[in-house]
Amino acid sequence: MTNTTHVNQARQIDWHDAAFDLTRGLAAYTGSDLVAGIANVIGKHPQADIGNAFNHKQVASKVWARQQLYDNLGPSYRRILVVGGWYGILPAMLFDDARFEIGRIVSCDIDPDVEIVAKALNRPFLERFDAMTADMYALDYAAQDADLVINTSCEHIADLRGWLALLPRGTRVLLQSNDYFSEPTHISCVPDLDAFRAQANLASEVFAGALKTKNYTRFMLIGSV
Ligand SMILES: C[S@@+](CC[C@H](N)C(=O)[O-])C[C@H]1O[C@@H](n2cnc3c(N)ncnc32)[C@H](O)[C@@H]1O
Structure with missing residues (x-):
């Protein structure tokens, strides 16, 4: 595995955490139950292709x-x-x-x-x-x-x-x-x-x-x- 792959994987992991934090923040800011549901999916089911389903x-x-x-x-x-x-x-x-x-x-x-x-x-x-x-x-x-x-x-x-x-x-x-x-x-x-x-x-x-x-x-x- 190359260093670049490691860096990309680390970025993906970071991006997952960032997406969770961001959607939780958006849910708190907007009061939207739907956005809270999306944050819940990102947190509990990281394998789900929710970004595609909600594009x-x-x-x-x-x-x-x-x-x-x-x-x-x-x-x-x-x-x-x-x-x-x-x-x-x-x-x-x-x-x-x-x-x-x-x-x-x-x-x-x-x-x-x-x-x-x-x-x-x-x-x-x-x-x-x-x-x-x-x-x-x-x-x-x-x-x-x-x-x-x-x-x-x-x-x-x-x-x-x-x-x-x-x-x-x-x-x-x-x-x-x-x-x-x-x-x-x-x-x-x-x-x-x-x-x-x-x-x-x-x-x-x-x-x-x-x-x-x-x-x-x-x-x-x-x-x-
Ligand atoms: C990609 S998704 C949804 C696409 C659609 N354009 C949408 O956003 O509503 C298609 C879904 O149909 C489901 N599906 C396909 N055949 C089915 C069947 N016979 N009974 C129930 N679900 C089925 C698949 O498992 C998949 O989750």
Whole structure:
């Protein structure tokens, strides 16, 4: 190992400590429970790729989702189910927005490593939040009894129509996908908004839109199955 590698590793360790200190300071300064949750993740789960999950593009797509949800379906939800929910960023952002009245949000992901991180991120909201490890194709959606199902990971699942067919008829959904074909884990990208609409084939649609970012365009549909 070279001296340069040692120096770089030392810098990385320092940067992790600095990120923890900085986010804790930002949480204290802003009083934000969401930033406190991020500091908690950095402190307790240093292996989590939280910088990627909370980068400005991911945040922009979720701010967009939150605003369109508010504008099109309103502020009140009894129980929201988020599938492919990763580290639970969107639930934290919904809890963080005082305009919303939300009874409970449950985040489900097939990756067993992310449940504990989603719970750490949403620690300030734990009375109304839960995370579970499950395959979204294996859930009993009638038993879940959600009044909104969110899937912002449509580009990651092989059969969007097959998954939507598992939801009770009339279930309200918010779906996001993108045209970022070059990312290897994106197995189901769509070239444009019309292709996404055709792929989802929702029974009713209250919103369909596209959000251009530097490297790709994100698509969103809100409606019901
Ligand atoms: C990279 S993440 C989220 C990307 C998305 N654009 C976002 O920010 O919401 C995609 C997540 O989908 C999850 N996932 C993929 N297939 C799944 C399945 N069948 N059931 C549940 N989660 C799944 C992965 O484990 C991963 O955490």
